[in-house]
Amino acid sequence: MLRYGIPTLVLLVLAIPGAVSAQMTGNVDKLKADLHGDNLDRAVAAASALGSLKGQESMEALMGALQLGAPPKLTLALLEALGMHQSPKSIDLLEHFATYRRPEVRVAALRALTGIKDRRIGTILIVALGDSSPMVRAKAARELGELNDRRAERPLFKMLRRGDRSAARPLGVVGGVETAKQLAELIGELPDAVLATALGTIVKRKDFGPDPLRREVIKTLCKIPGADATAALVEYIASVPEKEVRLSKITADKCLEARQK
Amino acid sequence: MTRQALKLRTLLPLFLVAGCGTTAFSPHFRDNNLEDLKNALAGMSTEPTAAPMNATGRSLAFVVTEAPTEILAYDLQSNKVMWRVKAPLTTRVVVGRSSIFHGEGKDKIVARSLESGELLWSTTLAGGDRLLGVTTDGENVYYVSERVKRSSGGEIAYLASLKGSSGGERWVQASSGRLGAPVAYGGRLFVPLRSQSLAVVDTSNGTELARIRSKDETLLWVRRSPAGLLYGGKNGVYKLDERSVSGTQKGSTFTAAALPKSVRPAYWWDGYNASLAGYTAYDRNRLLWQLAPTGQQFVDQTIFVHNYRFFFAFDTTVTDPKKSPLRWAYSYPRHDVVASTFTGKALVLVTDNGNLIVLDPATGVPVAKQELKTKVRGATFDAAGFVAASPPADAKPDLRQALTQIIWDPDRRFGAVKLFCVDELSRLAGGDISRDLVKIVTYEDVDPVVYKRAGEALVARHDKQAIPLYLETLKSHYNFVEGTRSKAVDIMARALGDLKAGEAVRPLLQHLADHETPLPAVVEVVKALADIGDKSILEPFRDFLLTYRCDPIFTKAPAALNQVAEALLRLGGEDERQLLSFVENDPHTLLSLRNYLGEALRQSKPSPKSKKPAKAAAKK
Numbered sequence: 001m002l003r004y005g006i007p008t009l010v011l012l013v014l015a016i017p018g019a020v021s022a023q024m025t026g027n028v029d030k031l032k033a034d035l036h037g038d039n040l041d042r043a044v045a046a047a048s049a050l051g052s053l054k055g056q057e058s059m060e061a062l063m064g065a066l067q068l069g070a071p072p073k074l075t076l077a078l079l080e081a082l083g084m085h086q087s088p089k090s091i092d093l094l095e096h097f098a099t100y101r102r103p104e105v106r107v108a109a110l111r112a113l114t115g116i117k118d119r120r121i122g123t124i125l126i127v128a129l130g131d132s133s134p135m136v137r138a139k140a141a142r143e144l145g146e147l148n149d150r151r152a153e154r155p156l157f158k159m160l161r162r163g164d165r166s167a168a169r170p171l172g173v174v175g176g177v178e179t180a181k182q183l184a185e186l187i188g189e190l191p192d193a194v195l196a197t198a199l200g201t202i203v204k205r206k207d208f209g210p211d212p213l214r215r216e217v218i219k220t221l222c223k224i225p226g227a228d229a230t231a232a233l234v235e236y237i238a239s240v241p242e243k244e245v246r247l248s249k250i251t252a253d254k255c256l257e258a259r260q261k
Numbered sequence: 262m263t264r265q266a267l268k269l270r271t272l273l274p275l276f277l278v279a280g281c282g283t284t285a286f287s288p289h290f291r292d293n294n295l296e297d298l299k300n301a302l303a304g305m306s307t308e309p310t311a312a313p314m315n316a317t318g319r320s321l322a323f324v325v326t327e328a329p330t331e332i333l334a335y336d337l338q339s340n341k342v343m344w345r346v347k348a349p350l351t352t353r354v355v356v357g358r359s360s361i362f363h364g365e366g367k368d369k370i371v372a373r374s375l376e377s378g379e380l381l382w383s384t385t386l387a388g389g390d391r392l393l394g395v396t397t398d399g400e401n402v403y404y405v406s407e408r409v410k411r412s413s414g415g416e417i418a419y420l421a422s423l424k425g426s427s428g429g430e431r432w433v434q435a436s437s438g439r440l441g442a443p444v445a446y447g448g449r450l451f452v453p454l455r456s457q458s459l460a461v462v463d464t465s466n467g468t469e470l471a472r473i474r475s476k477d478e479t480l481l482w483v484r485r486s487p488a489g490l491l492y493g494g495k496n497g498v499y500k501l502d503e504r505s506v507s508g509t510q511k512g513s514t515f516t517a518a519a520l521p522k523s524v525r526p527a528y529w530w531d532g533y534n535a536s537l538a539g540y541t542a543y544d545r546n547r548l549l550w551q552l553a554p555t556g557q558q559f560v561d562q563t564i565f566v567h568n569y570r571f572f573f574a575f576d577t578t579v580t581d582p583k584k585s586p587l588r589w590a591y592s593y594p595r596h597d598v599v600a601s602t603f604t605g606k607a608l609v610l611v612t613d614n615g616n617l618i619v620l621d622p623a624t625g626v627p628v629a630k631q632e633l634k635t636k637v638r639g640a641t642f643d644a645a646g647f648v649a650a651s652p653p654a655d656a657k658p659d660l661r662q663a664l665t666q667i668i669w670d671p672d673r674r675f676g677a678v679k680l681f682c683v684d685e686l687s688r689l690a691g692g693d694i695s696r697d698l699v700k701i702v703t704y705e706d707v708d709p710v711v712y713k714r715a716g717e718a719l720v721a722r723h724d725k726q727a728i729p730l731y732l733e734t735l736k737s738h739y740n741f742v743e744g745t746r747s748k749a750v751d752i753m754a755r756a757l758g759d760l761k762a763g764e765a766v767r768p769l770l771q772h773l774a775d776h777e778t779p780l781p782a783v784v785e786v787v788k789a790l791a792d793i794g795d796k797s798i799l800e801p802f803r804d805f806l807l808t809y810r811c812d813p814i815f816t817k818a819p820a821a822l823n824q825v826a827e828a829l830l831r832l833g834g835e836d837e838r839q840l841l842s843f844v845e846n847d848p849h850t851l852l853s854l855r856n857y858l859g860e861a862l863r864q865s866k867p868s869p870k871s872k873k874p875a876k877a878a879a880k881k
Binding site: 132 | 739740741742743744774775776777804806807808809810811812813814843847848849
């Protein structure tokens with residue numbers, strides 16, 4: 001009977017206070033005892049301490065406590081601590097908690113996952129974009145932007161179309177030419193601020209081009225009214241090296257001049 | 262003060278003095294006396310059977326329109342408007358032989374020509390503040406009015422007669438007991454009295470000839486019909502004959518329909534309710550029927566329920582609650598049917614948007630439709646015996662379609678009707694019914710009450726053929742990005758658990774693990790998985806229990822964790838028992854779960870075979 005790699009009965013034995021006391025040989029053992037003790041505040045503090053302690057033993061102590069189940073306050077502390085270990089071994093367990101019934105726990109699990117370098121993380125985050133909690137979706141979207149995971153392009157686009165603004169910037173990070181074109185067609189349909197954020201992020205990217213394509217995006221931004229589009233144009237101009245001559249930059253300048261009039 | 266009111270003030274004390282001992286409506290009048298009744302009935306003339314009252318002999322509808330208020334006389338046989346006049350009427354239209362009558366303003370009764378709608382006369386109500394009902398025998402007019410407060414002399418109601426030709430007063434009878442809407446029939450006048458009796462009155466002078474008093478129930482109404490003079494309350498219909506003197510249902514010629522509980526037993530308009538003298542919502546929610554001449558059964562053994570936009574025909578011979586008495590159902594889209602009548606051979610309806618529809622009473626199939634192109638407030642029919650064109654030979658009622666149409670009706674007013682239709686739908690045989698019910702419970706905007714009832718019906722069907730359909734329904738999960746949602750997980754779980762469908766274990770476990778599954782549905786999923794009893798649930802159940810055992814979120818649905826624990830105890834071995842023992846003893850575990858486990862573990866003793874050393878179990 002395995003539970004995320006550790007036999008449950010072993011976990012049970014570890015959780016028995018008497019058994020733990022008998023094995024208290026070092027700092028980790030004391031913290032483990034606190035983790036499984038009656039005092040919740042001490043357990044939370046122990047979890048934080050185990051997060052700071054590097055090493056297999058402290059990580060397994062955290063995983064064991066999570067697997068045996070804990071009150072929400074302690075669960076959050078355990079997830080934060082486990083995230084500090086950034087170990088691929090904890091991915092399965094963290095993925096399990098990324099589908100916990102409390103959104104704050106799901107967010108904490110996602111946060112813990114994002115420190116781990118593993119391709120599976122992107123997949124888990126993409127699944128989280130479908131979450132009913134805006135808080136969880138926003139966290140997943142932001143992290144996917146940070147990871148620059150191109151697999152998230154379509155889900156993020158759909159998320160934006162369904163009215164979740166938190167997808168705008170991450171979509172700008174991972175979105176390609178096709179996304180830029182599709183966003184341009186949504187003027188008037190999606191909020192101006194959302195479109196300006198997404199397109200402004202796309203056009204600033206060094207990997208986005210060539211310049212005629214950037215110019216098209218700038219023209220689209222010109223069509224979007226409001227301060228967000230203006231800010232996106234200003235930021236774009238600022239992002240282009242001073243000495244570099246770009247038609248898209250000239251177009252952005254002209255557009256800003258026209259807006260000032 | 263008007264001349265007539267003055268006249269009434271002068272005359273009323275005289276009536277009271279003259280009526281002492283034998284006065285009409287005296288509380289001391291002899292009731293349920295066969296001799297009195299025989300004498301009263303002996304002088305009665307015979308009324309034509311199943312024919313309109315009016316002198317033209319044609320079936321007519323007098324439709325009252327809104328903004329402006331007009332009376333529109335419509336010939337049902339030729340489908341033509343005869344005339345249309347503006348008329349600020351305040352009561353329903355009453356049809357006589359060559360005139361129609363109605364209330365107007367606060368205290369006027371008006372007569373109009375039946376041929377042209379032209380105003381013939383107008384007169385002020387004698388006594389009373391409000392009109393309860395008007396009737397005519399073709400020659401003269403009779404009405405009952407009621408005072409809001411009892412007079413100093415103790416009068417509360419008045420029965421009066423006017424000359425049909427001029428509106429001139431013939432006589433007035435005062436009553437210290439409440440009177441209901443009267444009916445003229447066969448040369449006599451019949452008046453509900455004191456909510457318990459029916460007075461038979463001489464039309465020539467207002468003298469009470471006989472009185473029937475019910476010992477069983479409140480009598481609210483009296484009705485003229487081709488089967489004779491009928492009266493009753495909310496329990497059924499009495500036919501007036503010599504047996505009426507028994508004063509009981511059993512001793513009288515009485516019949517009633519066994520109707521579903523949700524149907525309001527409005528056999529006829531409550532004669533004591535003054536508001537029902539006009540067109541009201543009551544006209545849209547009542548029973549339609551005709552009595553067979555014997556008085557012991559309804560014509561065609563059918564009673565029709567008119568419920569706003571819906572009509573249902575019930576077989577009155579079905580008394581077994583397990584069998585459905587429903588013959589057909591009909592719904593009119595979007596608009597209310599404001600008036601209806603059963604002529605004995607056709608159902609005639611008028612809708613608020615001005616459509617006149619005729620239904621075949623045998624099938625509920627529309628056989629005629631006319632557009633009046635006007636907004637309608639109400640209508641009065643004089644169409645006894647009216648027959649419409651025959652329905653097409655292949656016109657058969659599709660009850661399933663009619664019921665689903667009503668269930669899917671977007672109008673939120675009709676929750677009770679929809680529940681009734683769900684019940685009736687679930688009683689029909691055939692696999693498609695399960696599909697219909699699944700469609701109802703998976704509809705996003707379904708009324709929660711309808712959802713519950715349809716779900717219960719679905720589970721109760723115990724339909725093995727529908728397992729693939731249930732499994733298909735379970736495939737749906739919530740996903741914001743994809744715009745999908747889980748559908749009726751709780752009901753699918755219940756149905757599949759009830760059927761012990763092993764193939765449902767996997768999809769049910771997926772819903773157990775899905776945090777988007779609502780907690781009440783989680784409880785049903787757990788129950789279903791436990792009922793199916795597949796051992797593959799042990800691991801996911803252990804996971805679930807350990808993950809949530811300390812989370813107060815489950816204080817809202819303790820059954821979910823309790824059922825998981827119980828299933829582990831029942832299906833698992835020593836390992837599960839140890840795990841449950843740990844969960845019970847850990848101070849962080851929810852108290853409700855600890856208590857439940859404590860009791861469950863005490864009650865179940867481990868079998869000797871399942872005992873094994875903890876070390877061996879740990880190595881596993």
